Amino acid sequence: MAHNVTIIPGDGTGPELVEATRRVLEATGVQFDWDEQPAGEDVYAEEGTPFPDRTLESIKRNGVGIKGPTTTPVGSGFRSVNVLLRKELDLYSCIRPCKAYEGVRTRFPETDIVIVRENTEDLYAGIEFEKDSAQAEDLRRFLEELDGSAIRAHSGISIKPISVFGSERIVESAFDYAEANGRRKVTAAHKANIMKFSDGLFLEVARGVAERHPDVEFEDRIIDNLCNQLVSRPEEYDVIVLPNLYGDIVSDLGAGMIGGLGLAPGGNIGTEAAMFEATHGSAPKYKGQNKVNPTALMLSGVLMLRHLDEREAADRLEGAIAEVIRKGEKVTYDLKPNRDDPTAVGTSEFADAVIEEMSQ
Numbered sequence: 001m002a003h004n005v006t007i008i009p010g011d012g013t014g015p016e017l018v019e020a021t022r023r024v025l026e027a028t029g030v031q032f033d034w035d036e037q038p039a040g041e042d043v044y045a046e047e048g049t050p051f052p053d054r055t056l057e058s059i060k061r062n063g064v065g066i067k068g069p070t071t072t073p074v075g076s077g078f079r080s081v082n083v084l085l086r087k088e089l090d091l092y093s094c095i096r097p098c099k100a101y102e103g104v105r106t107r108f109p110e111t112d113i114v115i116v117r118e119n120t121e122d123l124y125a126g127i128e129f130e131k132d133s134a135q136a137e138d139l140r141r142f143l144e145e146l147d148g149s150a151i152r153a154h155s156g157i158s159i160k161p162i163s164v165f166g167s168e169r170i171v172e173s174a175f176d177y178a179e180a181n182g183r184r185k186v187t188a189a190h191k192a193n194i195m196k197f198s199d200g201l202f203l204e205v206a207r208g209v210a211e212r213h214p215d216v217e218f219e220d221r222i223i224d225n226l227c228n229q230l231v232s233r234p235e236e237y238d239v240i241v242l243p244n245l246y247g248d249i250v251s252d253l254g255a256g257m258i259g260g261l262g263l264a265p266g267g268n269i270g271t272e273a274a275m276f277e278a279t280h281g282s283a284p285k286y287k288g289q290n291k292v293n294p295t296a297l298m299l300s301g302v303l304m305l306r307h308l309d310e311r312e313a314a315d316r317l318e319g320a321i322a323e324v325i326r327k328g329e330k331v332t333y334d335l336k337p338n339r340d341d342p343t344a345v346g347t348s349e350f351a352d353a354v355i356e357e358m359s360q
């Protein structure tokens, strides 16, 4: 039976990346009933909204989507489509595998980690008070009366909430991923030695969740130490679960360790829906040039296939992508030793090479 999947081309280089990814997904032989829907600046220009209701309804109906990047204008215009999506669908778990494929230039060829980032709380909850605002002043006074805490005058204040509910479900999601994908260990990262009541709570909850998953090893690391160890002994790490802010930063560290943004896939998973997309943005300066690397979105497609329990197809597609990269001939400019290499192929030809590899 065909899988009903919402497919969102996005804007900038999104449509070309999505088209290349759609073709390789179809070439696995898995049947899809695509429901194409708009999001981003192109539909904003036509309809005055970057995220029409019909797009949201489609994702809710299908429960699964794959999305090209969407531009967020700086300073004016509309809010990030991705933030809207995560909020509307409560996509609380961001899963970002970072695997260094053979043939990619990296100082960390042993890297094969999966970052599981909490998506809804922490300093990103958006509870902020502007310097010198009446609210910031009230809060400063309140805290001083409450327990003598002295916040300096003219401070901007951001609140860092971390809940039992939020921590429990993100750590569960990390263990679920580990069990479903044959991973041996989950590491929880935190700064519980300093932030005892937020990160400390995260750690305490993580330990409790770990007890319910005795077949997967569990350990914890202080976030600064984790960063140090990731770049000195990456092979010792497997699945890493983190609160929102640390997860954001370590995701980019991971993308750098595996050879760049063009290679870093992602999935945002919630209880009602899952949305798969690359870590990178819309790279607008390359729009319409058939130039950028579709690997990150294709690997997001691999994650989607696994989510749909199409494991054999997922392994086959991942293997074909890895093989094209290993051979290093029909790859995009960013995977060539020299970025001006005239033998680099375009987005679409990279997809052709992956499809050819799968047919062998």
Ligand code: NAD
Pocket (backbone or CB within 6 Å): 068, 069, 070, 071, 072, 073, 082, 261, 262, 277, 278, 279, 280, 281, 282, 283, 284, 285, 292, 293, 294, 296, 334
């Ligand atoms: P970007 O990721 O779009 O591009 C940064 C640079 O990385 C590019 O100039 C390019 O050199 C390189 N790059 C990115 N993707 C690549 C690929 N597939 N192949 C080869 N090289 C690639 O980041 P940016 O310029 O900061 O953001 C552009 C827009 O994208 C912004 O509006 C931003 O808000 C948005 N954005 C969207 C998403 C999303 O939709 N998920 C994520 C991040 C940023």
